[in-house]
Structures are given as structure tokens and as C-alpha cells.
Amino acid sequence: MADVVQYKLERMVNELDDLEERGLFSRREIAEIVKQRRKFEYRLKRPSPLKLDFLAYIDYEKHLDSLRSLRKKAVVRQLKQQGNKKLKKSVSDFAGISRILEIYRQATNRFKGDIVLWFQYLQFCKERRNGQMKKILARVIRFHPKVPGLWIYAAAWEFDQNLNVAAARALMQSGLRTCSNSEDLWVEYLRMELTYLNKLKARKVALGEDEGTLVQDKSSVDEKKWRDENKELFMTLDSDKETEEVEPDAQQGELKIDLFQEQGLSILSTVYSSAVEALPSNFGLRVRFLEVLEGIDLARSGEIRNQILADMRKDFSNEPEYWNWLALEESRSKSADPASQLDKAIQVYEEALRVVPSTTMFNLYICFLKEAMGDQNEDNDFVSRTLKVYEMAETTGCITEHLACEHVTFYLQLRRLKEARKLAEKFCKGKFADSVDVWSLRISIEMRCVTEKSLAPSKDDLHSMFDLLRNILGKFSVSKAESLWRVALKFFSNDKDYSNKMVDLSLLSLAKDGGSDIGFSLSSAIVNYVLQKNGIQQARILYKRYLGLPHPGLALYNHCIELETNLASAGDKASLKEARKLYESALTTYDQDVTLWKNYYSLEIKFGTSETSNAVHWRARKAVKDNAVLLSLPQI
Incomplete structure (x- = not known):
């Protein structure tokens, strides 16, 4: 290991001598550079070097090369002021980049499966333009042929940087053969072909042999459409003469065939048919093809758009995603009357409910109506339509727990408390009798009705609420009914009798279900409440009752220990004894x-x-x- 490291350091002598001769680094700084490089080289020669070792070495060399470049610029400025010639390039100008590339090569050999590392390597080569890009792209594609992003990156470099369209096309086609299921590859291949076609057309325009572009200018299209719709606002002078001159040109324009637009249409049709054949069930692919089509100006683009829409309807008519997209497209269509856009979107959703009466479809339709309604809950048309959709979901059996809660909440937003109360009661007695969320919503509505009568609930109201809660809490385990217990404890917190009844009810529930080791602890919440209301003595009596249950739970032990420890910190010796007893009791089980x-x-x-x-x-x-x-x- 030492011989290899020493050999590498000896090969740096020419570079380091050059740096000293040019005055870019002092001898002391060069000694520090050698020291740091020796340290990094030893780290790389370990039996199992880490990725961080390579990255740290690369980062150090990048900073060192940046410092060398800055100092060289300063030296060049001084030479210009003295009237001397420019500095010629020498070995130190290339050695740093070569070393970084070598470290990247070693790192990628060691960690071939690290895509991020490969992309860092490629990005460095792209920035430095050292001529290694094509070779490295071939290596990474050989190791990772199933990564679509690499094919796209390589083709983009050939197309934009290397200006080799044939190589870019070959790469994309090879990528499509290897990763035929990649949506991004198909879309980017289409974009590349159309971009190249647009460049050829721009070249013809620059030579004066053609006019226009394949890129769709939305502002000009909108302006032309507006002019056509408002012809009567314009008055021309010498109209007869103008029509005589314009008509022949118009006829020639109609007869003239734009070969580039025709070629673009042919490319789009070919790529679209191949992509659909490879990915017949990919809805997002069709949508992205339509987005590409809207951004370019092709001959008979309306025909292929209608073809794509027809194919989408044929293949995805049973998918809620398709109907939702179609409705949103109708709502975003360019029309003078926004109301007509909403009507068209609503018609699409209504048709979708007839074709695909599913829970997802009802959810999407309701979300659309609520977004269209906004904060204006007084719009009777949207309100009635939304309520009708909720009722339709219930009658068709597509209503879920989430939709049921939304239905009740919608009535509450409309400030129709009576209807919300009746609906919640209906759900709790019917399909959602076992739903904690629906019961929680009903309990909150019942409590709201009680508090709206008077600020201080009557005994009858408290009795009816307690009976209702007792029946509900007996149906669910403590862990599932956490929200119900919290609401109940808060509601009865100001009434001592019913608070005691809630404590007794909690003892029965915990004796049946046991306590919790983590998370919500009902017994801890009640002990906290008693501590605040009645003091530490009553809280101790209560938590000892809870700890006497079969499985009190670690959460209760931790809570009680924390309570007693805080009091012991304040100087209460009795609390210290109680804390030790709690620890001993807890450790018998845990x-x-x-x-x-x-x-x-x-x-x-x-x-x-x-x-x-x-x-x-x-x-x-x-x-x-x-x-x-x-x-x-x-x-x-």
C-alpha cells in the first residue's frame, strides 16, 4: 500500500514544481498539499474504502483547482500591467482535472450501482468539456441499461452539446428497445424529433426559403380567433381592390403544402402508435402526447387530437381518472362564458357517474363542485347539486365512511344543524354503526345542540348525553375510541357526578381492554384531570385503582412516575417514596x-x-x- 501511494505522489512532482515556479503556491503550501493528498490516497487504498472518502478527495481537489485558477488570473493581471506576455498553459493547468477524473473513475469502479455518483461524474465532464463524455456515457449505459434517465441524458448531450442528431436518435431508439415501458422515454423521443424538425424549418426561414415555425404561438392564435369573431368591428378602405389582391394569395396559401408540418404530423402519428402499442394501459402517456400536440403547429393537428381522444375514451372509459381529466379539460377550455365551461364539465361528470358509478368518481365529482363553489355557500345551484351527488352515492351503495363524514360536515358548513343531526343519526343507526369517526361527528353535533340551548346544560341533557356515550364507548376499544373519550371527558369536566361516572366507566373499559404501553393513555388523561381538580392525594388514590387493573400499561406508569418525580424535585419526600414504589411495580412487568x-x-x-x-x-x-x-x- 505504501509503495503505491508513494509512486502516485512521485508522479505529482512535475505539477507541484510548476505551481511553485509560476508563483501560484509557496513551498509551505505545496508541502500541505502533499500531506493532504497522501492522507486521501491512504484512505482510498484501504481494503473497503467508503464512498465518502472518494467524495471528500474530489471536493478537496475541486477547491484546490479553483484556488489555482484564481491565483493564475491574479498573476496574469500583474504581467499585463508590467507589459509582459501572457502565461502559456503548462502541466499544472491540466493535472488537477485529470486527477479528479481519475478519482471519479476509481469511485465508479468501486460503486458501479450508485446512479447519483455516475451523474455527478457526467456533470463534471459536461462542465469541463474534456472530451471524456462519450466514453463515460457508454460505460454507465453498459452498467445501467434499464435506467431511462440515462438514455435521455445521453441523447440530450448528443443533441444539444455534441450536435449529433443521428447519434441522439440512435441512443433514444436503443433506449426504447431496452426500456419500452418508460413513459418519459417515449415523450422525450417525440420532443427531440419535433425539436429537430423545428430547427430545420428555422434554418429554411433564415435562408428565406420558408416562413413561420412549428412552435405554437398561443397569443397569435388567440388574436386571430378574436379578429375572426369580431370582423364587423374592422372597416377596410378600397375593399374591392383589397379582396382582389388578397384572394389569389389566400388561394396560393391554401394550395401550398407545408412539408415540415406534414412531416411533424407523420412523426407524431408513428411515435404515438408505437408508444400505445408498448404501453396500452398508460393513461398519463396519452395526456402528455396531447400536451406536446398543443404546443406545436402541425398539419391536420385536429384530426390526430380527435384520434387520441377517441382512443382514450375507448381504452379508459371505465377509469375515473379519464373522466376527471376530461371534465377538467372542459372547465379549462377557452370560452367567452365561464358558466358554459362549468356546465360542460358537470355534464362530463354526470355521464361518468352513469358509466363508472364508483366511490372514486363520486369523490372527484364532489371535490370539483366544492372547488367551483369556493367560499360562496349561498349558491343554491351548486349546493343542491352537491347534496344530490351525496344522496346519489348513498343510493347506489358507493358511499364510504369518508364520504358520509363529508356529507354531514357539508350540512354544518351550510349552517343547517338539524339536517346534519338527522343525517348523522341515520348513518350511526345504519351502515356506519361501527365507525368511530361517524360517531365522533354525531357526538360533536349533539353537544353543539345542547350548548346552543344554554351555556349550562340541564340535568336531562347531561343524562341523555351520558347514556348515549356509555352505549357508544362500550362498543369500541379504548384505543379506537380515543377521540370519543377526549370529547366526553371535556364535556363532563364541570359536573362532578358525571365526571365520577366517567371514571367508573373508564375502569370498566380498561379492565376489559387493558392500558396502552405507548401513545394515548386514557387512565393518564383522567389522572391528569383529577390532579388539576382535586389535588395529588385524590390523583394517587385514582392511579392506584388503575394500576390495580390486570394490564395498566407502561404509559400510565411513566406518567405517574413523571408526576411524582416533579413533586420530588420540589422537595416532597413522600413523592420520592411513591416514585420508587412505581418503578418497582413497573419493573415487575417491564x-x-x-x-x-x-x-x-x-x-x-x-x-x-x-x-x-x-x-x-x-x-x-x-x-x-x-x-x-x-x-x-x-x-x-
Whole structure:
């Protein structure tokens, strides 16, 4: 290893001497450069060098070459002021780039599967223009022939930088044979062919042999359309004479065939048919072909557009994605009347619901109506149509839990609380009786109705709400009904009797389902509430009742320990005893929890003695099976 590194450093002597002779670096700086390069070379000669080693070496050499370039410019300026000749290029001007390329070569040999590294290599060659690009492109394509982006990158370089259209076309066609399922390859191949055709036409225009361009100018098209629609606004002088002069030219224009537009149409038709044959079920490909078609001016472009649309309707008429795209296209079409655009889009959605009555289609239609409605909920036409779509989804059996919640919420947005209440009750008694989200929505509506009557709910209202919640909470596990429990605890927080009833109900639920080890803990939330209302003594009584259940859960233990530890920090000695009892009780069940041991050890370090902390440490090492994890913790 040392001999190889020394040999490489000796080969740098000419470069380093040149840098010193030109005054770009001092002898001390060159010694530092040699030191850094020796360090990097040793890192690369390890049995298993890392990718970061190569990248760090490349980064260092790039910065060094940039510094050399800046200092050379400063030397050249000084020579010009003195009237001397320019500096000729020497070995130091090329050695840095050659070294970076060699490091990239070694890195890509080591990490052949790293696409990002290959692209960095290519980008560096492209920026420096050192003549290695074609060779490196061939290598990376040989290693990664199934990556469409590489074929596109290589063809783009041949087309734009190397100006070799034949090579670019050959690369794209080879890529299409290898990656025929790539949507991007087909679209970029079409763009490349049309761009080349447009360049040929621009060349003819520059030579005065043709006029116009294949690129569609939307402003001129719109202006021409507006002029045609408003002919009566314009008055011409000597109209007879003008028509006599214009008509022959117009006839000649109609007879004249634009060969470039015809050729472009032929290319688009050929590529489109081949792409559809290779990707018959790719809807996005057809959409992108239409986008390309809209951006160019081709002969009989309307015919091929209609053909693509007809093919899309034939192949994707059972896909909601197609109908949604078609409706959005109608809504974005250029028309003087925005209302007619919306009507056309709505007609498309209505037809889609007849052809594809699916949940996705109803979702897309409702989203469109809400976006069209905006913040104007007073628009009766859109409101009635949206409600009709919701009802249609329910009658056809396509309604889901999400749509049901949206339907109820839409009534609430319209401030129609009674209808929302009836609908939520209907859903909870019917198809969505087992849906927590629908029940949560209904409970929130019922509570809203109670609070709208008066700020202080009556006993009858509280009783009816408690009965409803008791029936619901008994149906679902505590983990599923988290939102319902939170709402219920908040609602009854100001009534002591019903708060106690909720505590008893929670004890029954937790005895059946058990507590939670992570995440939401119902018992912790209730203990928190009792602590704020009645103080630490009542909170201790309550959490001890919870801890007496079959599976109280680690989350409750952690919460109670945190509560007692905070009070111990304030000087409460009783809380320190309770915290130790909690730790001991928790460790009987969760003795493999490393974090619990760590926290217990921290408590003894802070409040106990060296004997108690060492005892906890010894017990932890004895109890935990994975001692390596235990030792990795900083405080154990």
C-alpha cells in the first residue's frame, strides 16, 4: 500500500514544481498539499474504502483547482500591467482535472450501482468539456441499461452539446428497445424529433426559403380567433381592390403544402402508435402526447387530437381518472362564458357517474363542485347539486365512511344543524354503526345542540348525553375510541357526578381492554384531570385503582412516575417514596425495558445515594438480557 501511494505522489512532482515556479503556491503550501493528498490516497487504498472518502478527495481537489485558477488570473493581471506576455498553459493547468477524473473513475469502479455518483461524474465532464463524455456515457449505459434517465441524458448531450442528431436518435431508439415501458422515454423521443424538425424549418426561414415555425404561438392564435369573431368591428378602405389582391394569395396559401408540418404530423402519428402499442394501459402517456400536440403547429393537428381522444375514451372509459381529466379539460377550455365551461364539465361528470358509478368518481365529482363553489355557500345551484351527488352515492351503495363524514360536515358548513343531526343519526343507526369517526361527528353535533340551548346544560341533557356515550364507548376499544373519550371527558369536566361516572366507566373499559404501553393513555388523561381538580392525594388514590387493573400499561406508569418525580424535585419526600414504589411495580412487568431502568438509575443519582444507584445499576445488568444495549446508554 505504501509503495503505491508513494509512486502516485512521485508522479505529482512535475505539477507541484510548476505551481511553485509560476508563483501560484509557496513551498509551505505545496508541502500541505502533499500531506493532504497522501492522507486521501491512504484512505482510498484501504481494503473497503467508503464512498465518502472518494467524495471528500474530489471536493478537496475541486477547491484546490479553483484556488489555482484564481491565483493564475491574479498573476496574469500583474504581467499585463508590467507589459509582459501572457502565461502559456503548462502541466499544472491540466493535472488537477485529470486527477479528479481519475478519482471519479476509481469511485465508479468501486460503486458501479450508485446512479447519483455516475451523474455527478457526467456533470463534471459536461462542465469541463474534456472530451471524456462519450466514453463515460457508454460505460454507465453498459452498467445501467434499464435506467431511462440515462438514455435521455445521453441523447440530450448528443443533441444539444455534441450536435449529433443521428447519434441522439440512435441512443433514444436503443433506449426504447431496452426500456419500452418508460413513459418519459417515449415523450422525450417525440420532443427531440419535433425539436429537430423545428430547427430545420428555422434554418429554411433564415435562408428565406420558408416562413413561420412549428412552435405554437398561443397569443397569435388567440388574436386571430378574436379578429375572426369580431370582423364587423374592422372597416377596410378600397375593399374591392383589397379582396382582389388578397384572394389569389389566400388561394396560393391554401394550395401550398407545408412539408415540415406534414412531416411533424407523420412523426407524431408513428411515435404515438408505437408508444400505445408498448404501453396500452398508460393513461398519463396519452395526456402528455396531447400536451406536446398543443404546443406545436402541425398539419391536420385536429384530426390526430380527435384520434387520441377517441382512443382514450375507448381504452379508459371505465377509469375515473379519464373522466376527471376530461371534465377538467372542459372547465379549462377557452370560452367567452365561464358558466358554459362549468356546465360542460358537470355534464362530463354526470355521464361518468352513469358509466363508472364508483366511490372514486363520486369523490372527484364532489371535490370539483366544492372547488367551483369556493367560499360562496349561498349558491343554491351548486349546493343542491352537491347534496344530490351525496344522496346519489348513498343510493347506489358507493358511499364510504369518508364520504358520509363529508356529507354531514357539508350540512354544518351550510349552517343547517338539524339536517346534519338527522343525517348523522341515520348513518350511526345504519351502515356506519361501527365507525368511530361517524360517531365522533354525531357526538360533536349533539353537544353543539345542547350548548346552543344554554351555556349550562340541564340535568336531562347531561343524562341523555351520558347514556348515549356509555352505549357508544362500550362498543369500541379504548384505543379506537380515543377521540370519543377526549370529547366526553371535556364535556363532563364541570359536573362532578358525571365526571365520577366517567371514571367508573373508564375502569370498566380498561379492565376489559387493558392500558396502552405507548401513545394515548386514557387512565393518564383522567389522572391528569383529577390532579388539576382535586389535588395529588385524590390523583394517587385514582392511579392506584388503575394500576390495580390486570394490564395498566407502561404509559400510565411513566406518567405517574413523571408526576411524582416533579413533586420530588420540589422537595416532597413522600413523592420520592411513591416514585420508587412505581418503578418497582413497573419493573415487575417491564423488566426488559432499558429506558425504564435508565430513568430509575437517573432518579437514584439525583435523589438517592451511591449505594442505591449502584444497586439499581447492578439489578439492571442482571435483569436485562441484551447487556450491549444497556451499556450503550450514557448514564448506565
